Amino acid sequence: MSLIYENIVSVNNRITAIAIQCGRNPQDIVLVAITKKQPLEKISEAISLGIEHIGENRVQEAISKLPLLQRQPPFFHFVGHLQTNKVKALLRLKPCLIHSVDSLHLAECISDAALNENYIQDILLQINTTQETQKSGFSPSEIVNSLHKISELKGIAVKGLMTMGRFTDNPEDNRPYFRALKHLAAKLDSAEISNIEMNLLSMGMTDDFEIAIAEGATHLRIGTAIFGPRTEGVL
Numbered sequence: 001m002s003l004i005y006e007n008i009v010s011v012n013n014r015i016t017a018i019a020i021q022c023g024r025n026p027q028d029i030v031l032v033a034i035t036k037k038q039p040l041e042k043i044s045e046a047i048s049l050g051i052e053h054i055g056e057n058r059v060q061e062a063i064s065k066l067p068l069l070q071r072q073p074p075f076f077h078f079v080g081h082l083q084t085n086k087v088k089a090l091l092r093l094k095p096c097l098i099h100s101v102d103s104l105h106l107a108e109c110i111s112d113a114a115l116n117e118n119y120i121q122d123i124l125l126q127i128n129t130t131q132e133t134q135k136s137g138f139s140p141s142e143i144v145n146s147l148h149k150i151s152e153l154k155g156i157a158v159k160g161l162m163t164m165g166r167f168t169d170n171p172e173d174n175r176p177y178f179r180a181l182k183h184l185a186a187k188l189d190s191a192e193i194s195n196i197e198m199n200l201l202s203m204g205m206t207d208d209f210e211i212a213i214a215e216g217a218t219h220l221r222i223g224t225a226i227f228g229p230r231t232e233g234v235l
């Protein structure tokens with residue numbers, strides 16, 4: 001059996017085990033395979049092995065790679081920092097979910113572009129739970145103030161929140177950030193703002209996804225554990 005096959009089985013087994021241990025239904029957890037900087041053959045293989053959700057973090061890379069895949073993934077996610085001048089190009093790729101909406105201005109641009117195409121784009125709001133300056137995302141206090149304005153945007157539907165933990169040797173270090181995201185979602189949800197849902201929590205990567213599941217993640221973004229190390233210049 002191929003390495004990718006073994007990796008997918010192993011990741012799925014770990015997701016199932018920890019979910020059951022936490023009293024959660026494994027079916028409620030979506031595995032988004034992060035394909036950035038991975039070669040086309042590996043991505044095509046993962047899709048043929050049943051991976052349904054793939055995620056990219058750069059618009060240009062997604063535009064170059066997606067059409068070349070042998071089989072199109074049923075669901076394409078966008079997870080990276082999005083420049084407003086790339087929004088139109090991204091929407092042409094029909095992302096099922098944009099995880100990384102990190103400013104009111106970006107939310108407005110996506111809404112306008114989606115309305116132009118007569119549809120409503122599902123999005124998550126990225127929260128900078130670690131408060132690191134190099135990371136993008138709303139600060140937890142900022143989002144409370146921006147949420148009403150975001151709720152008025154007719155071309156987007158907010159489905160929940162996304163965050164990234166810190167780079168650390170000990171995944172336990174990220175538990176407080178994941179827990180904070182869940183608490184923030186509950187708080188925003190209780191405000192009962194129209195057009196704002198808080199059912200999805202995108203958190204957990206290769207090194208910390210088990211902790212994220214325990215803290216309530218609905219969407220895991222996993223690259224290395226499925227595809228192995230990334231390579232520069234795959235295209």
Ligand SMILES: *Cc1c(COP(=O)(O)O)cnc(C)c1O
Nearest residue numbers: 034057079205206221222223224
């Ligand atoms: C690259 C990336 C991931 C996946 O990282 P791995 O550690 O390889 O699992 C997840 N989320 C985002 C936003 C990424 O850019």
